[in-house]
Amino acid sequence: MFQTLIASANTGTTSPTRAGSSGSPGVRKGQWSKEEDNLLRKCINQYSPMKWSHVPKLAGLNRCRKSCRLRWVNYLDPSIKRGSFSEDEEDLIIRLHKLLGNRWSLIAGRLPGRTANDIKNYWNSHLSKRKVNVEQRILKPIRPQSVTLPRNWTWLRMKKQGEAEPKMETKVPDGEEHDQWLMMINDSKYDHENYYTLNDQMASNQHADFGFECVYGVGEEETTVDAILQWDGLLSDIKLWSDSEVE
DNA sequence: AACGCAATCAACCGCCTCAAA
DNA sequence: ATTTGAGGCGGTTGATTGCGT
Incomplete structure (x- = not known):
């Protein structure tokens, strides 16, 4: 054969x-x-x-x-987009790099038709120099991490059953509870939204990687808060950009 | 035209993770 | 529990191209 x-x-x-x-x-x-x-x-x-x-x-x-x-x-690969990067793509790369660092494959995942290698090359030859001028402050990139959650955690159970999807939204913690971060879950089964907290008290018998869609606190509080606010803006931009690509 | 330098980009390397044996 | 192979990633290299002198 x-x-x-x-x-x-x-x-x-x-x-x-x-x-x-x-x-x-x-x-x-x-x-x-x-x-x-x-x-x-x-x-x-x-x-x-x-x-x-x-x-x-x-x-x-x-x-x-x-x-x-x-x-x-x-x-x-015929799906690869040739030609120079548009302003929108440049902007997206800069913002994604600010949040994710040199995680080129993740960045490429948000730029249809662009390869990680192309983006990396483009960054190194064009954008890395400009970055110095663009950035007023150095922000710590958010690196989505694995989270330890209890096995019976409601959303995980629902996710397995295909009844819930994480909504791409994050919230800054209130008051003094710096170690508690909220993740917004769109509960499609019951047609309402819930906030779930992630904290150290949760039992460590279930492992789940939320990848790009989950963001929570890392690093110094100030930079984290700043980055999360930017993250929300970024997600909106990605959605708008994706929608315009479809049209 | 010839040369040198800088920028660009395709390709390779070493390392890591994960799944199967 | 360990080994092995495959896939994938980021960092780096070096050939090519473009530009200024």
Whole structure:
């Protein structure tokens, strides 16, 4: 069933670049030729989805799996958007970077058609210099973290049953209760919204990663509060931007 | 035209996480 | 519990391109 498409691409000479780097001996490195691109494209179209480790053999390429994957996700994938970044995209990158730091894949996830590599390159060559002028104060990036919650926690149970989705909203804690943060949950089953607190008292027998959609306090209070206020603004912008993309 | 420098970007490396054996 | 392989990530490198002199 699995048949090598064409074996002729193996005749290319090994690139002299990056000599001495580790890797399988005899595996081709460096710039991809048009012929190699075509073989990879044809292979993906024909066999996808499949394991990347199978790709070099199936495609008839003398490349390692990582090189094949990288070439596809950063260059050949037809969903990749080419051309310069728009002002809106630039703005979004700056704001996301302020919140997330160098988590390029997360940032790319919010920019349809842009790859993490493209964004990283763009940041390093264009935006990182401008950032100094744009930022009045240094804000600590929020890094969404895993949360420990009790197994019987209402929302988790509902989430498993597909009855609740986290609403992308956060609230700054009131008064002196700095260690308590509220997460707003849209309770679709009962058609109302609840606030749940996350605090140290919760039993540690359930682990859940809320990823991008959950934000809560980290670092100094002042910067955290500031960042969360920005976060809410960012989420609104993302929604507006996403909506405009659909139209 | 020739040269040097800076900017850009494709590609690689090493590391990490996770799941399966 | 440990090992192994695959996928994915951020940091870095080096070839290419553009620009000024």
